[in-house]
Amino acid sequence: MxxxxxxxxxxxxxxxxxxxxxxxxxxxxxxxxxxxxxxxxxxxxxxxxxxxxxxxxxxxxxxxxxxxxxxxxxxxxxxxxxxxxxxxxxxxxxxxxxxxxxxxxxxxxxxxxxxxxxxxxxxxxxxxxxxxxxxxxxxxxxxxxxxxxxxxxxxxxxxxxxxxxxxxxxxxxxxxxxxxxxRSGFTAPTPVTVVGAQRIEQLAVTNVGDALNRLPAFRATQSPSTSFLSAANIGARTLDLRGLGAERTLVLVNGRRFIPSSSRGTVDVNLIPAMLIDRVEVVTGGASAAYGSDAVAGVVNILLDDTLTGMRGQVSYGESQRGDNGEYQASFAGGMPFAAGRGHVIVGAEYSDADGMGNCYTRSWCATAWSNFNNPGHLTNGLPALVRMPHTHGATFTPGGLINGPEPLRGIQFLADGTPAPFEYGSFVGPFFMSGGDGEGRNAFWTAPLLAVPVERLAMFGRVNVDLSDDVRAFADLSFGRIQARGQGAQTRDTNIAIQQDNAFLPESIRQMMIDHDIATLSFGRAGEDLGVAINRNDNRTWRLALGLEGELGGGWRWDGYYQYGDNDYEQTVENNRIQSRFPLAVDAVYAPDGSIVCRSALTDPNNGCQPINLFGEFQFSQAAKDWLYGTAWQRTKIEQHVLAFNLQGEPLSTWAGPVPVAFGVEYREDSIAGDADPISQVSGWYVGNGQSVDGKVDVKEAYLETALPLARDTAFAKSLELNGAMRLTEYSTSGTVETWKLGLVYEPLDWVRLRATRSRDIRAPNVQELFGATSAAFGRITDPLTNLNGLPRVFTGGNPDLQPEVADTWTAGVVFTPYGTLFDGLRVSLDYFDISLKDAITTVGAQTIVDRCASGAADFCELITRDETLAVIEVRNPAINLNRLIARGTDLELDYTLPQQPWGKLGVRLLGTWVKDLITIDSVGPTNRAGQTGVQTGATPGLPRWTANASVTYDYGPLMLTLEGRYIPKGKYDATLVGPEDDGYSPLLPNSISTNRVDGRFYMNLAGQYTLVERGGTEIELFGAIYNALDRDPPVSIANGAGTNTMLFDVMGRLYRLGLRFRY
Structure with a gap:
C-alpha cells in the first residue's frame, strides 16, 4: 500500500x-x-x-x-x-x-x-x-x-x-x-575471495591495492615501485587478475563501474579511501554476462560501509631501514543517520605523501649493474649468444664525452674539465654497453630511473541515502581523487654526434690529430648527466557522481536505477626535455669573424636564436645554451563517462527445491576521450614524450538476464543442487553486437562438501584509449637477435582504431570442504581449476617482443620495425594489436582455519595459493608459454611464477593482535623465449641461447600487530605497526632496464617499518 x-x-x-x-x-x-x-x-x-x-x-x-x-x-x-x-x-x-x-x-x-x-x-x-x-x-x-x-x-x-x-x-x-x-567464496558458484576491512587493517597497509596485490591470483602491475618503467600514470595502482592484463579485470565500487583513470583505460584503486571500505570481493573467472565488458579475468567489487555510524580514522608513518621511501598517511571516515533514521550519510577522505626512493645505485644489489651482453662470436667461441655479466658501463658514451671514431682517435674520452684522456674498454663491447672498463657507477641507464617514485594522493568520497517513502529510497554518491607523482626519465644519451674539425670548443690537441690524419668529422658519444634528467610530472584528477533510486514493488520484487557521470583529467609534463631539431645546430659551434663563438647557422641567420653548446667535459656549457635546447613537453587528456542503468530482481516462482531468483537489467554507457599536446610534440620534436591530439567516443547498449534454479534440497542424494545462468546482449558503436553467457552448477552432496563448475563466454571490446589513444615516443633498449647487437631505438606507442573485440571461453571447476567436528570446526578449504582461452587478445606486446618475433620469421612483426643502412633497429612501432590467442590455465587453493577460542587466545590460519599450468601467447610464429617465467626483459612480455603462495597466521588475545605473513615466489625462468644451460635443447650455437635462464626464488615475511589502548563507551584507540620484508631479503638478479630485477614480483625496498594510531568512535 x-x-x-x-x-x-x-x-x-x-x-x-x-x-x-x-x-x-x-x-x-x-x-x-x-x-x-x-x-x-x-x-x-x-x-x-x-x-x-x-x-x-x-x-x-x-x-x-x-x-x-x-x-x-x-x-x-x-x-x-x-x-x-x-x-x-x-x-x-x-x-x-x-x-x-x-x-x-x-x-x-x-x-x-x-x-x-x-x-x-x-x-x-x-x-x-x-x-x-x-x-x-x-x-x-x-x-x-x-x-x-x-x-x-x-x-x-x-x-x-x-x-x-x-x-x-x-x-x-x-x-x-x-x-x-x-557472496562467500566458499559457497558461491564462481570462486570468490573476500578481503575485509579488518584484513586490510591487520596488514597495516595504507591502500587497498597493496592488500589485493598480495593475493596469488593477482599479478602485481603498476605501483610507485614499478612506475618508473613507464612515463604514463606514474604512481598508479592497478589490478591484474591471472596476469591477463589490468584492462581485463573489471573494477566496481558498490557494484557500479568506476571511471577509467589511466592511459590504459584501467581504474586506479588509489582513488578509493580505504577507511570507507567494508570489504572487497574478488570474483575470479569470466563474469561478462553478469557484469559486462572487461570482466574477462574477473571482477573486483569494492563495497563501501554504507551504514557507518560514528567516526573512525588513522595516522601513520612508514620508512625503509635505509632511511628512504618515507610515507605520511592520514585517513578519516564518518557517518550518521538523520531525519529520524530515514536517511544516512557517510563521508571519507584519505591523504598520503610518499618520498620515493633513489636510483639503482642506492641499493647494493642493484648497483652491481648486471646486464645481458651480445656475443657476436657465439658460433665459434663456445659461449652463448647472450652472456649475463655485472658492471654494465657505457661503451660509446661517457658523461664528459667519448670519441667513437674514426681511428686512431677512437677511445679518447674527455674528463670533467674537458681534458682528453684514454678510455679503458671492458669486455663484450657493443654499440652501447660493455662489462667493466671505465664508468663505474655512472651508467646513464641506471642513474635516471627511480626505484620508487614520489606520490602525493588525496581521495574523498561521500554518500547520502534517503528513504522517500516506505518503498522508495534515493541515494547520491560523490567522489574526488587527485594523484600527483614525479618520475625521472632518460637523460640524453647520444652515440653518434657529428663534431666538425673547426668546432670552436674542440681541444686543440684533438683538432691537430684530425688535421694530421685528414679527418673532417668525429663521431662523438655523450651521456647528458650534467644536463639533467627528464622530469615526468603526472597530475591525475577524477570526479564521479552517481544519482539513483531504489525500492520495492511488492511481492518480493526490488528495483534500482541510477545515472552516473565520471570525469578524469590527466596532465603529463616532461620537464628538461631536449628539442631535437635544435641540438645539431647548437653542437656545430664555430668562431665568428669577431672572434666570438656562435652557431654556424647564425652566420647566415643571425636571428635564429641559436646558442652554441660545449659538450667536451662536464658542466662546460653556458646556461643560455641549455635554456635554448631544453623545454617542457605537455599532454592533456580528458576521459568522460556517462552511465544510465536500471535493474529489477525478484522471485517470480518456486520449484520443489526453493525460490527461483531472477534479475534483469539494461544499461547505456558512453565513454569519450579528448586530448591535446604542445606544438613540438605534435611533430615528435622532443627527445622523449611527444604526445599527440586525440579524440574518440564509444557508445554501449546492454541488456542482461540472470537466474538461479534450485533443483534439489535435503534429498537422499543432495543437500542442495542448483543451476545458475546469465545472458547479456551488448551493442558497441565501434564493433557491433556481441553475446555473452554463463552457466553454473553448484552441488552439495553432503553438508560439508560442495562442488561447483561454470562455463562462460566473455568479451572485452577495445576501450577508448586502445582505440583512439595518442601516440607517444620514447627510447627503449632492445637486443636484436637478427644482428646480435644491442639497440636503443625510438619506440612509438598508441591506439589503433581498427581493433576488434576479444572473445574468451572460460571453464572453472572446484570443490569446497567445510568439515565439522572437534578437530575441524573453523576449517574451510576450496580448490578451483580455471581455463581461459582468449581469442584476438588486445595488447601492446613491447619493443623487445616485436624484435624477437621478427627474428623468428613473423613478417607481421617485421613491418613494425625500421632499420638503417647497417640493419640497426632505429624505430619500433608498438601499437595496440589483436594477438591471435592468449591462454591461461591453473588452480587456486584457499584455506581458512580458525581454532576455537582458548584461554590463551584465538589463532587463525589462512593460506592462498595459485599454480599456473599455462600462460600461453600465440601469434604468427607459434605459441610461447610464459608460465614459470619470473624475469622480464625490458620491453618484453611478462610472465607468471609457476606457483605462488601467501600464508598468514593471526593471534588474537585481548587487546593484542599479531599477524605473521609469508609470501613465496619459486625459482623461475628469466625469459620463456630464451634457452639456457638449465633448459632442454640448450646449445650455445642457438641465436636465443643465454648463459643462464634462471631467476632465484624468494621468501618474504611481514609482521604486523595492533594493540588496543582504549576501549570504553564506544571509543577505541589502537596502536598499530608493521615490519615489511622483515628478513630484509634482496631481490634476485633479473636483468631489467634501470632496476636489476623484476619489480612486479620482487621487493626492491628492503626492510620497511610503519607505525600508526587508529581510532573509532
Missing amino acids: RIGAKAGPTRQAASRSLRGAVKLAAMSALFCSHAVGEDLANRAVYFDIKPQSLAGALIEFSRQSQIQVMSQGADLAQRHSAGLVGRYTVREALDRLLSETDLEYTPTAPNTIAALPQGGPRGATGQLVASQGTIRLAQADVGRPVSAPAVDNASPDAAGTGSATAAGQPLQEVIVSGSRIV
Missing part, C-alpha cells in the same frame, strides 16, 4: 505509524504459528563472521544462514561483535552473537527474525514488538545481479495484536536480506 502523495506531514507520519504497527502486530502473530520452525532453528550452518560491528555481524549472519533479519535502534553500528566461526545451529549462532548485548531475537515471519532490545514491549502472545522506529542496517548483496529480495512480511490486512510506537513516532519496517546466490 502506497501512501498518498497529497497527505500532509502529520497525516503521512500517522499513516506510516499505523501501517508499521499493523505490520509488526502481524509479525508477532506469525511467530505464534512457529514462523521460524524448529527444523530451521536447529539447522546447522557453517558460519564465518569476523569481529566487527554488530550491524555488520547481523548482515553476515543473514547472508550465510539465508534467514531474513530485521532490527531496530540506530546504535547497532557502534556496538561490537566478537564474530563467530564454525558450524552451529541457527539458534546457537544467534545466542552467541547476541550474548554480550542487550538484544534478544524473536521470529516474526517465514524465514525471518527480529533482533530487538531486551525488556521491550510485548504483544498479546508475549513476544517482543518494536517500540521505536526501526532502521535499515544495509542493502543485501550490493552489486550482485541476482539476490533474494526484501520480503514484505505482512500484508496491510493481516490480523494480529501488538503494541504501537510511542505517540507521534513514525515506524518504518526494514529487512536485511540473505541471498540465494551468496
Whole structure:
C-alpha cells in the first residue's frame, strides 16, 4: 500500500505509524504459528563472521544462514561483535552473537527474525514488538545481479495484536536480506575471495591495492615501485587478475563501474579511501554476462560501509631501514543517520605523501649493474649468444664525452674539465654497453630511473541515502581523487654526434690529430648527466557522481536505477626535455669573424636564436645554451563517462527445491576521450614524450538476464543442487553486437562438501584509449637477435582504431570442504581449476617482443620495425594489436582455519595459493608459454611464477593482535623465449641461447600487530605497526632496464617499518 502523495506531514507520519504497527502486530502473530520452525532453528550452518560491528555481524549472519533479519535502534553500528566461526545451529549462532548485548531475537515471519532490545514491549502472545522506529542496517548483496529480495512480511490486512510506537513516532519496517546466490567464496558458484576491512587493517597497509596485490591470483602491475618503467600514470595502482592484463579485470565500487583513470583505460584503486571500505570481493573467472565488458579475468567489487555510524580514522608513518621511501598517511571516515533514521550519510577522505626512493645505485644489489651482453662470436667461441655479466658501463658514451671514431682517435674520452684522456674498454663491447672498463657507477641507464617514485594522493568520497517513502529510497554518491607523482626519465644519451674539425670548443690537441690524419668529422658519444634528467610530472584528477533510486514493488520484487557521470583529467609534463631539431645546430659551434663563438647557422641567420653548446667535459656549457635546447613537453587528456542503468530482481516462482531468483537489467554507457599536446610534440620534436591530439567516443547498449534454479534440497542424494545462468546482449558503436553467457552448477552432496563448475563466454571490446589513444615516443633498449647487437631505438606507442573485440571461453571447476567436528570446526578449504582461452587478445606486446618475433620469421612483426643502412633497429612501432590467442590455465587453493577460542587466545590460519599450468601467447610464429617465467626483459612480455603462495597466521588475545605473513615466489625462468644451460635443447650455437635462464626464488615475511589502548563507551584507540620484508631479503638478479630485477614480483625496498594510531568512535 502506497501512501498518498497529497497527505500532509502529520497525516503521512500517522499513516506510516499505523501501517508499521499493523505490520509488526502481524509479525508477532506469525511467530505464534512457529514462523521460524524448529527444523530451521536447529539447522546447522557453517558460519564465518569476523569481529566487527554488530550491524555488520547481523548482515553476515543473514547472508550465510539465508534467514531474513530485521532490527531496530540506530546504535547497532557502534556496538561490537566478537564474530563467530564454525558450524552451529541457527539458534546457537544467534545466542552467541547476541550474548554480550542487550538484544534478544524473536521470529516474526517465514524465514525471518527480529533482533530487538531486551525488556521491550510485548504483544498479546508475549513476544517482543518494536517500540521505536526501526532502521535499515544495509542493502543485501550490493552489486550482485541476482539476490533474494526484501520480503514484505505482512500484508496491510493481516490480523494480529501488538503494541504501537510511542505517540507521534513514525515506524518504518526494514529487512536485511540473505541471498540465494551468496557472496562467500566458499559457497558461491564462481570462486570468490573476500578481503575485509579488518584484513586490510591487520596488514597495516595504507591502500587497498597493496592488500589485493598480495593475493596469488593477482599479478602485481603498476605501483610507485614499478612506475618508473613507464612515463604514463606514474604512481598508479592497478589490478591484474591471472596476469591477463589490468584492462581485463573489471573494477566496481558498490557494484557500479568506476571511471577509467589511466592511459590504459584501467581504474586506479588509489582513488578509493580505504577507511570507507567494508570489504572487497574478488570474483575470479569470466563474469561478462553478469557484469559486462572487461570482466574477462574477473571482477573486483569494492563495497563501501554504507551504514557507518560514528567516526573512525588513522595516522601513520612508514620508512625503509635505509632511511628512504618515507610515507605520511592520514585517513578519516564518518557517518550518521538523520531525519529520524530515514536517511544516512557517510563521508571519507584519505591523504598520503610518499618520498620515493633513489636510483639503482642506492641499493647494493642493484648497483652491481648486471646486464645481458651480445656475443657476436657465439658460433665459434663456445659461449652463448647472450652472456649475463655485472658492471654494465657505457661503451660509446661517457658523461664528459667519448670519441667513437674514426681511428686512431677512437677511445679518447674527455674528463670533467674537458681534458682528453684514454678510455679503458671492458669486455663484450657493443654499440652501447660493455662489462667493466671505465664508468663505474655512472651508467646513464641506471642513474635516471627511480626505484620508487614520489606520490602525493588525496581521495574523498561521500554518500547520502534517503528513504522517500516506505518503498522508495534515493541515494547520491560523490567522489574526488587527485594523484600527483614525479618520475625521472632518460637523460640524453647520444652515440653518434657529428663534431666538425673547426668546432670552436674542440681541444686543440684533438683538432691537430684530425688535421694530421685528414679527418673532417668525429663521431662523438655523450651521456647528458650534467644536463639533467627528464622530469615526468603526472597530475591525475577524477570526479564521479552517481544519482539513483531504489525500492520495492511488492511481492518480493526490488528495483534500482541510477545515472552516473565520471570525469578524469590527466596532465603529463616532461620537464628538461631536449628539442631535437635544435641540438645539431647548437653542437656545430664555430668562431665568428669577431672572434666570438656562435652557431654556424647564425652566420647566415643571425636571428635564429641559436646558442652554441660545449659538450667536451662536464658542466662546460653556458646556461643560455641549455635554456635554448631544453623545454617542457605537455599532454592533456580528458576521459568522460556517462552511465544510465536500471535493474529489477525478484522471485517470480518456486520449484520443489526453493525460490527461483531472477534479475534483469539494461544499461547505456558512453565513454569519450579528448586530448591535446604542445606544438613540438605534435611533430615528435622532443627527445622523449611527444604526445599527440586525440579524440574518440564509444557508445554501449546492454541488456542482461540472470537466474538461479534450485533443483534439489535435503534429498537422499543432495543437500542442495542448483543451476545458475546469465545472458547479456551488448551493442558497441565501434564493433557491433556481441553475446555473452554463463552457466553454473553448484552441488552439495553432503553438508560439508560442495562442488561447483561454470562455463562462460566473455568479451572485452577495445576501450577508448586502445582505440583512439595518442601516440607517444620514447627510447627503449632492445637486443636484436637478427644482428646480435644491442639497440636503443625510438619506440612509438598508441591506439589503433581498427581493433576488434576479444572473445574468451572460460571453464572453472572446484570443490569446497567445510568439515565439522572437534578437530575441524573453523576449517574451510576450496580448490578451483580455471581455463581461459582468449581469442584476438588486445595488447601492446613491447619493443623487445616485436624484435624477437621478427627474428623468428613473423613478417607481421617485421613491418613494425625500421632499420638503417647497417640493419640497426632505429624505430619500433608498438601499437595496440589483436594477438591471435592468449591462454591461461591453473588452480587456486584457499584455506581458512580458525581454532576455537582458548584461554590463551584465538589463532587463525589462512593460506592462498595459485599454480599456473599455462600462460600461453600465440601469434604468427607459434605459441610461447610464459608460465614459470619470473624475469622480464625490458620491453618484453611478462610472465607468471609457476606457483605462488601467501600464508598468514593471526593471534588474537585481548587487546593484542599479531599477524605473521609469508609470501613465496619459486625459482623461475628469466625469459620463456630464451634457452639456457638449465633448459632442454640448450646449445650455445642457438641465436636465443643465454648463459643462464634462471631467476632465484624468494621468501618474504611481514609482521604486523595492533594493540588496543582504549576501549570504553564506544571509543577505541589502537596502536598499530608493521615490519615489511622483515628478513630484509634482496631481490634476485633479473636483468631489467634501470632496476636489476623484476619489480612486479620482487621487493626492491628492503626492510620497511610503519607505525600508526587508529581510532573509532
